[in-house]
Structures are given as C-alpha cells and as structure tokens.
Amino acid sequence: MSFSPLIDDLIESLRCLPGVGRKSAQRMALHILERNREGGAVLAHSLKLALEQVGRCEKCRTHSETPQCRMCSQANRNTATLCIVETPADVLAIEQGAGYKGLYFVLMGHLSPMDGIGPKELGLDELISRISDESISEVIIATNPTIEGDATAHFIHQMIDKQLDTQLISVTRIAHGVPIGGELEYVDGGTLAHAFAGRKSYT
Amino acid sequence: MSFSPLIDDLIESLRCLPGVGRKSAQRMALHILERNREGGAVLAHSLKLALEQVGRCEKCRTHSETPQCRMCSQANRNTATLCIVETPADVLAIEQGAGYKGLYFVLMGHLSPMDGIGPKELGLDELISRISDESISEVIIATNPTIEGDATAHFIHQMIDKQLDTQLISVTRIAHGVPIGGELEYVDGGTLAHAFAGRKSYT
Numbered sequence: 001m002s003f004s005p006l007i008d009d010l011i012e013s014l015r016c017l018p019g020v021g022r023k024s025a026q027r028m029a030l031h032i033l034e035r036n037r038e039g040g041a042v043l044a045h046s047l048k049l050a051l052e053q054v055g056r057c058e059k060c061r062t063h064s065e066t067p068q069c070r071m072c073s074q075a076n077r078n079t080a081t082l083c084i085v086e087t088p089a090d091v092l093a094i095e096q097g098a099g100y101k102g103l104y105f106v107l108m109g110h111l112s113p114m115d116g117i118g119p120k121e122l123g124l125d126e127l128i129s130r131i132s133d134e135s136i137s138e139v140i141i142a143t144n145p146t147i148e149g150d151a152t153a154h155f156i157h158q159m160i161d162k163q164l165d166t167q168l169i170s171v172t173r174i175a176h177g178v179p180i181g182g183e184l185e186y187v188d189g190g191t192l193a194h195a196f197a198g199r200k201s202y203t
Numbered sequence: 204m205s206f207s208p209l210i211d212d213l214i215e216s217l218r219c220l221p222g223v224g225r226k227s228a229q230r231m232a233l234h235i236l237e238r239n240r241e242g243g244a245v246l247a248h249s250l251k252l253a254l255e256q257v258g259r260c261e262k263c264r265t266h267s268e269t270p271q272c273r274m275c276s277q278a279n280r281n282t283a284t285l286c287i288v289e290t291p292a293d294v295l296a297i298e299q300g301a302g303y304k305g306l307y308f309v310l311m312g313h314l315s316p317m318d319g320i321g322p323k324e325l326g327l328d329e330l331i332s333r334i335s336d337e338s339i340s341e342v343i344i345a346t347n348p349t350i351e352g353d354a355t356a357h358f359i360h361q362m363i364d365k366q367l368d369t370q371l372i373s374v375t376r377i378a379h380g381v382p383i384g385g386e387l388e389y390v391d392g393g394t395l396a397h398a399f400a401g402r403k404s405y406t
Contacts, residue, residue, distance in 0.1 A: 002295070003266060003273075003291065003295065004257065004266065004267050004268045004269070004272065004273065005268070006249070006252055006253045006256055006257055006268045007253060007257060007266055007268075009249045009252070009253070010249045010250060010252075010253040012249075013242065013245045013246040013248075013249040013250070014220075014246060016235070016239050016242030016243065016245070016246055017217075017231045017234070017235070017246075018230055018231060018234045019227070019230075024222070026292065026295075027221055027222075027292075028220045028221060029253070030266075030290070030291060030292055031220070031221045032219070032220070032250070032253075032254075033253065033254075033257055033266055034266075034290070034291075034311065036219050037254055039216065039219025040219065040250055040254050041250075041251075041254055042216045042219065043216040043217060043219055043220075043247075043250060044246075044247045044248075044250040044251045044254065045216075045247075046209070046212040046213045046215075046216045047213060047216075047235070047243055047244075047246060047247040047250075048244075048247045049209055049212070049213075050209045050210060050212070050213040050232070050235075050236065050243075051235075051236075051240055051243050051244055051247065053209055054207065054209055054210060054236055063206060063207065063210055063233075063236055063237075064207050065207045065208070065209045065210075066207070069207065070206075070207065087233070087237070088206065088233060088237075089229065089230075089233055092205070092206065092229075108237065
C-alpha cells in the first residue's frame with residue numbers, strides 16, 4: 001500500500017539525497033506537500049537552475065557557474081601558492097578557517113584504481129602544467145589524512161618531483177596531529193603517532 | 204565565504220526539508236552536483252509535478268492527484284466504518300499494518316487554537332455531514348495519543364454526540380497500552396496507566 005503515484009515518485013526521488021532513507025523521504029515529501037509548498041517550489045527551481053548552470057571552474061576545477069570561480073578571479077590572492085584539495089567542500093572549510101590566501105586546485109576525488117579514478121580523472125596533467133605556467137613557488141597538498149588521500153598526496157609529490165624543477169618549487173603537506181581543543185585521552189593512535197613524529201622544537 | 208550564488212541558493216532551499224540544517228544541506232547539494240546529477244534532475248521534476256498536481260481527496264481530505272484518493276475509490280471497502288486520523292502518514296501506517304478495511308477521514312492536523320487551527324480548518328463540518336450522508340455506523344477516532352490528539356478526539360466525540368443520532372452510530376477510540384514487543388520495564392508511566400485502565404477480562 002502506498003500514496004498516489006506522484007507522491008510515491010517524489011518519495012523515491014528524494015532518496016537520491018545522501019543519508020535519506022525511505023522513512024525520511026516520506027517525511028520530507030509529506031512535509032513539503034502539507035506545510036511548505038512554497039519552499040518545495042523554490043527547491044525544485046533552484047535545483048534545476050544549479051544543475052543547468054553550475055559547471056567546473058576552468059582553472060581550479062571546483063564548482064562554478066562562471067568560467068572562473070570566485071577564488072580564482074579574486075584580485076588580492078597570493079598567486080604563487082597553490083593548495084591541492086580533494087573536494088569543493090574542502091575549499092570552503094579552508095576558506096572559512098585557515099587564513100589561507102593562495103589559489104586552489106580541486107581534484108574532485110582521490111586516486112582509486114578500483115573505481116577507475118586515475119591521474120587523468122583527477123586532472124593531474126592540468127595540475128602540472130598549471131604549476132609550471134603560473135610559476136607557482138609553493139604547492140601545499142591538503143588531501144584528507146586517509147589511506148587514499150595520503151596515497152594521492154604521495155603520487156602528486158612524486159609527479160612534481162619528476163616533471164618539474166623542484167629547486168624553484170617547494171612541495172608541502174599540511175600538518176597532522178592532535179586537533180585544537182581535543183583531549184589526548186580521546187585521540188586515536190594514528191593521530192597521536194603523527195603528532196609525535198611531527199613534533200617541533202621550541203626555538 | 205561561500206560557493207557560487209546558485210549553489211548557495213540550492214543549499215538554502217534544501218533547508219526547507221525537515222531535519223536538514225546548513226551542513227546537511229551543503230552535503231546534499233555537493234553530492235547531487237558531484238555524483239548524482241541525474242537523480243537531482245529527477246528530483247526537481249517530480250517535486251514540480253507533485254506540487255502542481257497533488258491536491259486533496261474530495262472525500263477524505265488526504266493527498267491525492269485524482270478527485271478521489273485510492274482508498275476512497277476502492278470497491279471492496281467497508282463503507283459503514285470511518286476512521287479519523289490526523290495525517291496522511293497515519294493512513295499509510297494503518298493501511299500497512301492494522302488490517303482495517305473501512306474508510307478514512309484525514310483532519311490534516313489537530314485542534315490548536317494558538318496556531319489558528321479550529322474545527323473549521325480540520326473540516327469537522329464536512330465530517331459530520333459525511334457521517335450522516337453516508338450512513339456510517341462506526342466512527343473510529345485514531346488521532347495521536349498526545350494532549351492535542353486526545354483533545355481533538357474528545358471534541359469530535361462531543362460534536363457527534365450533539366449533532367447526530369448516537370443510537371445509530373457507535374463512536375470508538377483506538378486502544379492505548381503497552382506496544383507489542385515492548386518491555387514493561389521501559390514503558391512510560393502514562394502508557395502503563397492507560398494499559399491498566401483499559402485492561403480486559405479473559406472471558
């Protein structure tokens with residue numbers, strides 16, 4: 001037993017959203033139909049617009065509805081530094097908190113041969129030519145500290161090492177350690193090991 | 204700092220969904236754009252269709268894209284019994300599990316004078332005329348066992364009592380008690396009190 005076909009279709013299509021199962025989708029569909037038809041119409045409209053118009057930034061590959069994204073077209077950026085991240089959400093996180101003012105390159109994923117994601121899919125050739133064309137002096141690799149992210153970081157480092165003049169370019173990896181506000185007691189072993197290995201002198 | 208205007212609009216409009224905050228909305232928007240554009244397009248389409256075509260069933264007031272909903276137009280229903288529920292989701296729950304084969308009347312809410320929801324908004328006049336016009340012999344009130352649901356049930360009972368011939372119509376309320384599979388130890392006091400008050404003899 002179910003609702004009318006159109007409501008069933010709506011419930012089914014809401015399940016394309018991450019973390020939304022059958023029950024949540026049903027709740028969402030009924031909420032929109034009963035209490036927020038206006039919000040639902042706005043959602044349908046902005047979803048359509050975004051899907052039609054949002055593509056990739058031609059420089060950094062992040063989502064953008066203009067040929068170049070907001071960060072790439074900003075005037076007061078430090079154009080000699082390039083930060084490599086996995087996803088557009090990472091760009092946002094760094095913009096919100098890290099005080100970083102350089103440019104970005106978004107891989108849109110990490111190396112994952114099992115899923116058919118290799119250097120080509122991540123645009124690593126574009127990355128190499130961008131580093132040399134734009135005379136980047138520092139490349140900060142900020143992929144996630146996961147096995148895949150670390151492997152991707154290692155691969156990119158090797159690639160730059162082989163194909164570019166490393167005397168002109170420094171390649172760095174963001175620090176891994178105990179997060180600010182965290183308590184040692186609750187930090188996992190891998191993070192603690194990184195924190196010890198990356199310890200700094202007080203001088 | 205934020206994404207491009209269109210993505211920001213999409214994130215903002217996803218927040219019309221219940222239980223979706225800023226972070227979840229961002230995750231949903233990026234998921235659709237990066238990994239499921241097709242699903243997003245289907246969602247936009249079915250949302251638009253449902254909002255345009257789904258209205259109310261003219262008999263039971265539930266959501267329906269046809270003048271009469273699936274339940275009201277089914278031939279093999281027991282047309283002498285009418286079950287009153289608060290929402291379309293309640294209809295679905297009863298259809299899925301209760302073995303009930305009568306008709307429904309959906310209030311689309313409960314009495315809530317503070318929010319301006321009175322007998323008129325719940326369609327209680329329609330309810331009364333439907334009970335007398337269709338010669339309903341049993342009215343089962345299945346509003347939620349909450350303060351508002353109970354008050355609404357009480358009000359409807361009083362209304363039927365005053366305006367209709369109660370010798371022809373029996374008005375019942377669904378039983379409240381310990382749920383099947385529940386353990387007494389974890390059942391709240393109010394439910395236990397109902398379970399004791401509603402106890403039945405083994406004869």
